[in-house]
Amino acid sequence: MGPVRAWRDEEEIELGPRQQRAVLAALLLNNGVRLSNDQLIDMVWDDPTPSAVMALRTYMYKIRKALPELDLRSRDGGYTARAEIVDDCRGEPLEGLRGAYFDAQRVRLSDHRLKAREDCLERGLDVLGLQEHVAAFPLRERPRALLMRALYLDGRQGEALDHYHRARALLGEELGLEPGPELRRVHAQILSGGLTAPHRPEQLLPDLIDFTGRAEEIARALRTLPGTVGITGMRGSGKTVLATRIGHLVKGRYPDGQIFVRGGDVAGELLRAVGVENPVGDKAALWREKARGKRFLVVVDDVEDAADVRDLATPGSAMILTSVRRLHELPGVTWMTIAGLTEREAREFFRGILGPARADAEPEQVGKLLERLSRLPAPIRVVGGLLSSRPGWTIEMSVLQMERESKPADALPPYCAAMVAPMIAADQRLNDPERHLLRCFARQDTEVIDCHEAARMSGGDPGEIDLLLESLAAVHLIEPLVLGRYRLPRFVRLYFGLRTAALTG
Missing domain, CATH: 1.10.10.10 (Winged helix-like DNA-binding domain superfamily/Winged helix DNA-binding domain)
Structure with a gap:
């Protein structure tokens, strides 16, 4: 080349x-x-x-x-x-x-380059660039149709129609042919007034100016795209924020638009994003047809079922998935698991929210607070925001409130619902045996979990306990260490300790 x-x-x-x-x-x-x-x-x-x-x-x-x-x-x-x-x-x-x-390869690459140039011109519909391209390749019909479209959308209907007649005369004189279907279609749309600007979705969530860390994960995602990237981790770990940051870093590579979908009818939402209202039939097949030859960036947040996104990846487009569970049954996905920030990143993030002066005044208490939150971005943001709104509070006060886990429900801090919202959402998706097991661990203030000890504490069957532990590990409420041993994150222990105290108080 x-x-x-x-x-x-x-x-x-x-x-x-x-x-x-x-x-x-x-x-x-x-x-x-x-x-x-x-x-x-x-x-x-x-x-x-x-x-x-x-x-x-x-x-x-x-x-x-x-x-x-x-x-x-x-x-x-x-x-x-x-x-x-x-x-x-x-x-x-x-x-x-x-x-x-x-x-032979030179001919193939020249054709590929020419088509790529016309794809670029189609996305921008730049009149001057199209005029130069048409002048260089006067017998190619696609750029002439694009020029007619660009002129019409620029309010130059007469010039657009004149280009059609000039193209018709040239094709007849040089090749003895009438204009092809694309030129005729654009001509008819101009005459009927039915020509509209192409729909280009721009649905990415706003990027956060205080985004902190995740450099290794971002680098890996950039190496993988346009292959499909999957981000998994417990609720509150910042999967959506990370997917959004990656999306903003690469969106320039995908000029046909960026689409953000939050679970559910993913294929239907993708089609609606590109202008297909009330899609019926095989929506995945219809999406692949619409996306053929295009370059879209698709972010699908909080995927719960692999069937929702299966068969939606298309050549040239990129897809970023977030899911609490790692969806092993999806082929061709590069998965990465995120948890809490590193200690340095968590301190930097907290300082940015609360302000350096207050954070640096109590470095030891900041460390205790961040450890209790398992250095997860979502609860750190809530606690930091609360402290910044209450200048009379110290960081030590927040730490002491979290240490009152053994007291009844009135020990819950007033901002607890917001702080533990990720855990509330995770708790709602647990079954009773899973919930009972986590409460047993929290009651014992246990950090490292052994299968046999878990069976003894919960009174469950050892064989069933193995399945429960693996199920909890799949949604990142416990972390596998070695075979048969798991770690309970501090934030999970904090939440289920509070819930146990509320139920028994």
Whole structure:
């Protein structure tokens, strides 16, 4: 795509003679696909001699040495390379490489580049850019139809119709053809007044200016997209906020729009976002049809059932899922689990909410408070917001309130409902045996959970206890350590301690 070149940081890498660059180009054009020695030789040499085998081995050695990042692998008499390929749109594709294989690839890449340029022009409907493109490729009908659309939407109906008549005359004179269906359709829509601007959804939630941490998770998501990214973790861990931050970082890559859906009828909501009202039939199939050739960013928040999002991923578009449960049955999803922030990140987040002066005045109490909240962003925001609204309160006062777990219901702080809202939502989805088990742990103030001890405390059957523990681990209310042992997060212990005190007080 242009000359075959490579860089490491800002420094260009020497790729050797023409045939060595041709070998590299053949590998990259088949990115991730194993090519046998014979296939590579046929691609690079139109009339190979016996010495081609030795030359190929030499080139492979030099390519490996120059570009260790390629992860160039040799297996079963063939080679595989993986890389990100960049088309800088400068000059002829594969410039300087000759031969039947590269001539055919040049035609394919030129067509691909032309279509990509027209896709870009369609999204922007820039009149000047379309006029330049039509002048360069006068017999291509798609850009003429786009130019007619852009002129009409710009209030230049006469010019749009004039372009249709000029296109009709040119096609008749040069090719003996009438305009194709796309040109005729746009012409008819202009005459009927039925031409409207394309619908471009922009539904991402606002990004939070005080977003803190998650650098490793963000980096992994950026490497994965446009593959599907899944974010799982307990309620209150910041899954939605993280998905939103990632969405804002990459939304420029998806010019056809960003769609945000919160569970439920996901396919139906996606279709409504692109202008399909009251969709019926196979909604997933209809969405795939509408998304074909487009680049959408789709964020589906709080997925409870894998069936809600199955078969909705489309080539070129990206999907970010959040779910309390990791949906193992969904293929092709790169999952990452988030929990509390690191200690440094949690302190930074809390300082930003409360203010550095008050937070730094009680560093030890801040540490205790954050540990009781398991450094989860949602409850930290609530407590920090409450303290910032009450300048007469100290951080130690909040810590002392949380330590009164053994007292009855009147010990609950007034802001408790907001602080423990993630736990209330999680509690509502538990069955009675799961809830009873967590209350037993909270009553014993137990941090590390052993299967046998759990059975003794709860009075349950050991076999059933194993299933209950795994069920609780699946929704991140306990954390698996080693086989048969789990950890109970402090925030979960705080909530179920308060609930136990309220029920027995």
